[in-house]
């Protein structure tokens with residue numbers, strides 16, 4: 001008689017569903033689950049906080065289309081992971097969280113770390129359940145993984161009672177469940193596709209917006225064909241960057257505000273009209289703009305703006321329909337229109353302002369100087385993880401992406417602290433690829449602090465992530481070391497220090513060297529370039545560049561200043 005444990009069933013079921021990575025923190029009762037996962041051929045990455053583990057697992061879901069697993073202990077372990085689940089669910093990224101929980105015969109008795117975990121996860125997921133027996137584990141796992149990737153992708157939770165982990169059952173009594181099929185793909189209604197093409201043809205100022213749904217939906221090849229066949233101009237959302245390369249001649253990122261404001265027809269591909277796109281409403285959009293909405297989630301249609309055409313279906317499939325129709329008609333948007341030349345001029349003017357700010361001779365570096373030099377040195381195919389209010393905003397306009405799913409940031413939920421978890425995941429995935437790419441994590445000093453201890457994870461697994469901390473001594477802005485000392489003389493710092501300030505010139509680089517990675521303290525352009533070159537040539541060790549910039553350095557003047565207050 002061959003017996004199998006609950007832990008083995010969990011691990012083998014995940015592997016059967018092609019879950020290849022697990023991130024987590026072990027403890028009672030899930031240690032055996034992590035061991036069984038490794039035995040089943042799943043890569044296990046032990047992290048330092050469940051939140052970062054869950055961010056990592058969800059990044060694997062976005063990058064590979066298959067959810068990563070996040071393994072946590074009961075009660076507090078699971079609660080720490082909720083931030084990651086919420087972030088994944090808001091981003092429409094698949095992730096599967098596996099939580100150990102109290103033994104069933106102690107439930108409601110005040111067991112160690114007892115918590116209503118299945119109920120708690122409902123708000124943060126599409127599916128939350130506990131298998132009723134060991135025999136039920138394979139089918140619940142299949143359903144969880146399938147739910148995470150079918151329809152609108154999202155987070156799922158499976159609860160494993162502590163006493164089920166080491167309980168045994170005869171293997172022949174467990175019905176195995178094979179891997180779920182890839183998500184079914186649907187085409188848009190033909191009439192809606194015809195309407196969409198008619199709207200685009202009649203437009204004077206058409207604009208294509210490419211969102212992270214297009215990136216997740218692997219629509220890059222057909223989207224490029226669409227852009228080139230139609231001659232339309234496009235604007236990527238923050239994580240839509242790279243689906244069609246940022247340096248493509250039809251990209252109008254550098255004239256974003258103007259493009260949004262004056263477009264008369266917008267083809268919205270896998271992006272929601274939420275705060276990231278200013279709700280599709282004035283003052284950021286033309287009040288009469290006609291929206292052609294492409295999404296696989298029917299409930300998304302009409303949020304904030306009623307679409308002139310609603311194309312319900314998979315982006316890749318729907319864009320193929322659009323390509324087929326415009327090819328049949330032989331239509332192309334002319335490149336000599338007023339719309340084109342106005343946006344070109346605006347883009348050139350904006351680029352000039354950023355460049356002038358970058359090259360301004362000042363005693364201390366500013367955001368623009370730092371990003372200008374980083375952009376010159378980064379390999380064009382690297383994965384850029386980016387977070388922190390100013391760092392992410394400025395970085396978005398100055399660091400280009402040429403490949404899809406190569407930009408990971410604070411996302412729909414505006415979550416700060418995702419960076420290191422994302423970078424760990426990206427580096428683990430890249431290492432298993434034949435031609436692994438560089439992972440560069442560009443963070444504000446505040447953003448770094450949320451999950452800073454994950455540098456130990458990077459050092460432990462030799463993940464050669466390059467972390468660049470753009471350090472302005474605070475959240476949004478900080479004070480210099482001298483001012484800090486003066487303030488301390490005025491009284492208790494908890495009463496006098498600005499709440500946005502962090503320790504001036506904090507040695508984040510030494511956090512990295514403490515664990516054996518490379519650390520650099522950078523004050524000048526020369527130091528920045530040399531440290532970055534050294535870091536990029538090392539494929540064995542992670543590095544951290546602590547780049548001290550002018551603490552009062554700010555973004556350039558914005559046309560819509562209220563935006564700068566957002567935590568974008």
Ligand code: ADP
Nearest residue numbers: 211212213217237270271272295296297314315
């Ligand atoms: P962004 O942050 O780039 O604006 P959002 O996350 O707001 O993007 O929107 C992504 C949208 O893409 C979601 O509404 C989601 O339902 C949709 N989506 C995800 N995958 C696909 C797909 N394969 N086909 C069509 N729509 C998709």
Ligand code: MG
Nearest residue numbers: 444445472474
């Ligand atoms: Mg800062």
